[in-house]
Amino acid sequence: MDPLATALDQLRHAGQRITPVREAVLGAVLASDSAVSHADLEQHLGAGFDKVSIYRSLEWLEQHGIIHRFASRERTWLFSAGDGDGAHLHFTCSNCGTRSCMDALRLPRIALPPGYSCDSLEVLATGLCATCAKAG
Ligand SMILES: [Zn+2]
Ligand SMILES: [Zn+2]
Numbered sequence: 001m002d003p004l005a006t007a008l009d010q011l012r013h014a015g016q017r018i019t020p021v022r023e024a025v026l027g028a029v030l031a032s033d034s035a036v037s038h039a040d041l042e043q044h045l046g047a048g049f050d051k052v053s054i055y056r057s058l059e060w061l062e063q064h065g066i067i068h069r070f071a072s073r074e075r076t077w078l079f080s081a082g083d084g085d086g087a088h089l090h091f092t093c094s095n096c097g098t099r100s101c102m103d104a105l106r107l108p109r110i111a112l113p114p115g116y117s118c119d120s121l122e123v124l125a126t127g128l129c130a131t132c133a134k135a136g
Helices: 003-013 020-031 038-048 051-063 130-135
Strands: 067-071 077-081 088-093 099-106 123-127
Touching (some): 003 020, 020 038, 020 051, 038 051
Parallel strands (some): 088 123
Antiparallel strands (some): 088 099
């Protein structure tokens, strides 16, 4: 099964209703190599869906662990496939602007001072992606 069918199945099993906008948003996030912003989706999905429905679909997908979000350097939210379970690296290419979710690159556990507890850790790396580094 392709990733979209698998995710839709998972949602149906959880008793969730799949609306056209939800399916379109999920399809667009899964099909993109790079993490996508709300504005990217708006542009990609065109006039068929309104801003608010797109935003609500993103929130809903996130709640169900189908996608996760992280902040870009510009402080906008970017969305990527997967539940984002465990701290992992996100990378922005300073040349072409590609934003990658490197969920295979787990971040080490940070030793906090006594009494502190950590429930999220975000690291955004910047530099050149493989394509740009090669071209450079
Ligand atoms: Zn690049
Ligand atoms: Zn990620």
